[in-house]
Amino acid sequence: MNRLYLFFHKTGSPPWFYKYSGYLIPWLWAGFLLLTAIGLYLGLLVAPADYQQGESVRIMYLHVPAAWMSMMIYGLMAIWGFIALVWRIRIMEVLIISSAPIGAAFTLIALVSGSLWGRPTWGTYWVWDARLTSELVLLFLYFGVIALYNSFDEPRKAARAASLLSIVGAINLPIIHFSVLWWNTLHQGSSIGTSGNSIHPSMLWPLLYMAVAFKLYYGANLLSRARLRLLTQDHRKRWVQDLLTKESS
């Protein structure tokens, strides 16, 4: 237990976080570029067209990973929000507010790409079914977290309010996920799940490459944003001053 506490205190200290995340970021970017290249090559050139949707099935390789990310990021924000509220670890607060714009971007990508896919497949850009509506609510939740954070002058207070909204808003995540099971929706059910996949392997692989690539992108982007935010928040503190003098000398 003491070891665990020590680990949390170490990773929770801004200088430690700043230093080690700096080592990680180039690797994350490299992995993202490599996997995206493989995923796009397989998805756009190698994978076959679908027996019903034709070429528009390729939108899936962008849409599904983005939709997964939109939910995963909000879930992480809720977990970090919980830790931030109870243990007041500042890194967690920084991670939440640095995640929100990335999550909002992925949600927007999922909504727009889905809409462009829906037009040829369903015959409409948008319907107010449970899946589409709850995903739109998720976008507004991200906007809400960002707006709430920015409405406070004091970053610690702002982070507490944003944490609370992250936790409360997480109730939307199971609604999004199960909406296609609980209600009649125009959106189809999941093709990939614990009870087996209904997607051909030649189409599954590019999807998985893209999904991992997006996660690496999130990691790289999040860490970069969090580092910048830490530097800005701590610009008067000793460790930042030391860092600056070391880099300028």
Add this chain to the structure above:
Amino acid sequence: MTPTRKRRLIGVLVIVIGVGVAAAVAMQALNENMLFFVSPTDVDEQNLPAGKRFRLGGLVADGSVSRASDSLAVQFVVTDGLASVDVRFDGILPDLFREGQGVIAIGELTPEGRFEAAEVLAKHDENYMPPEVADALEKAGHTESEL
């Protein structure tokens, strides 16, 4: 865990549980309205009034599609296996529309009990496969859902 942290932990948990219960109750209450479409069985059971706009969902019955030769008008039967409704539509159908396909028609019932659709959407299922695989499955006498 220090008393302060315990207090905060309990506070957050109470909020989470409260919001969760509220959401569950709200969704239970809204359940009817969350349905995107009604099935032909629902149409039979609920005696929906003519002229009321709603969305009808089901499969296009095999061999039921008939097109007019001089216009875009098309007639087909939407079924859910238990009940079925005659649908008439005058307009452009989505590419995925075919017999056996899931569709959602938006429109209203006429007094004769026929469904007059203003819009027809195709519902896509969760199966993704190349055309050759679909052909092979069909030849082997399997349905798509067995993949």
